Amino acid sequence: MEDLSLLREKEPLEILKTWLQEAEEHSEIDQANAMVLSSCHSTSKHRFKIPGFNFSKQKFRVSSRVVLLKGIQEENLLFYSNYTSLKKEQLSKNPSALNFYWPALGKQIRLEGKTRLTHRSQSVEYWKTRPWESQISQYISQQSSKLENRKILEKKWEDAQRKFYGKEVPCPHHWGGFVFQPHLIEFWRERPHRLHDRLVFAKRNSFRSKKQWKSYLLYP
Numbered sequence: 001m002e003d004l005s006l007l008r009e010k011e012p013l014e015i016l017k018t019w020l021q022e023a024e025e026h027s028e029i030d031q032a033n034a035m036v037l038s039s040c041h042s043t044s045k046h047r048f049k050i051p052g053f054n055f056s057k058q059k060f061r062v063s064s065r066v067v068l069l070k071g072i073q074e075e076n077l078l079f080y081s082n083y084t085s086l087k088k089e090q091l092s093k094n095p096s097a098l099n100f101y102w103p104a105l106g107k108q109i110r111l112e113g114k115t116r117l118t119h120r121s122q123s124v125e126y127w128k129t130r131p132w133e134s135q136i137s138q139y140i141s142q143q144s145s146k147l148e149n150r151k152i153l154e155k156k157w158e159d160a161q162r163k164f165y166g167k168e169v170p171c172p173h174h175w176g177g178f179v180f181q182p183h184l185i186e187f188w189r190e191r192p193h194r195l196h197d198r199l200v201f202a203k204r205n206s207f208r209s210k211k212q213w214k215s216y217l218l219y220p
């Protein structure tokens, strides 16, 4: 078993790519690119309310959900979502975190960072590669807004199918990419007797230093 401390001099994004590839090639792992995205917002001024829940005693709301990694650009992780969503509101103002866990490999990667939106042209380019039916469902979705009943959604789906029958569905402005820019990456590897390996890379503030990432180990 490789000793994680031997990876201290490597670039963390290269390690991430290697682990991801290993997960993708593993016969027991489905959707190796699924990652948990956590984000938060201050409850004082926010349009997303939980019906019946009083936020007066809670300053922040923290949320997690799964999204799919769709690319790695330089040191950034790319995913796509709806710009009407709760996550978009949270990510536009606050830092966030990502988590990959592959039980079959006994490996976890945690990342902390901040997020920006991709350029519109990149969203449009990716949109065109998506199946027509997925385009239709994204086109009609007001993701994370309250839906009175399922029939409303199905009616919108049928209407949009008629509208775009035999045509291209244009990429709506409420849909696009997010670029997650990590400043901390932790690699965790399961080892016997709970003596797990934890290797952290943290981005240096100073860009004068040629090597941007500083690495260190953590107790399990």
Ligand SMILES: Cc1cc2nc3c(=O)[nH]c(=O)nc-3n(C[C@H](O)[C@H](O)[C@H](O)COP(=O)(O)O)c2cc1C
Residues within 6 Å of the ligand: 031, 034, 063, 064, 065, 066, 067, 068, 069, 079, 080, 081, 082, 085, 086, 087, 088, 143, 144
């Ligand atoms: C396996 C899996 C993959 C998903 N991939 C995405 C994705 O890539 N983009 C997305 O917006 N939602 C994706 N979802 C749905 C989200 O988990 C979530 O329900 C949705 O984005 C709304 O989140 P929000 O209300 O916190 O913004 C996925 C869900 C699962 C279970």
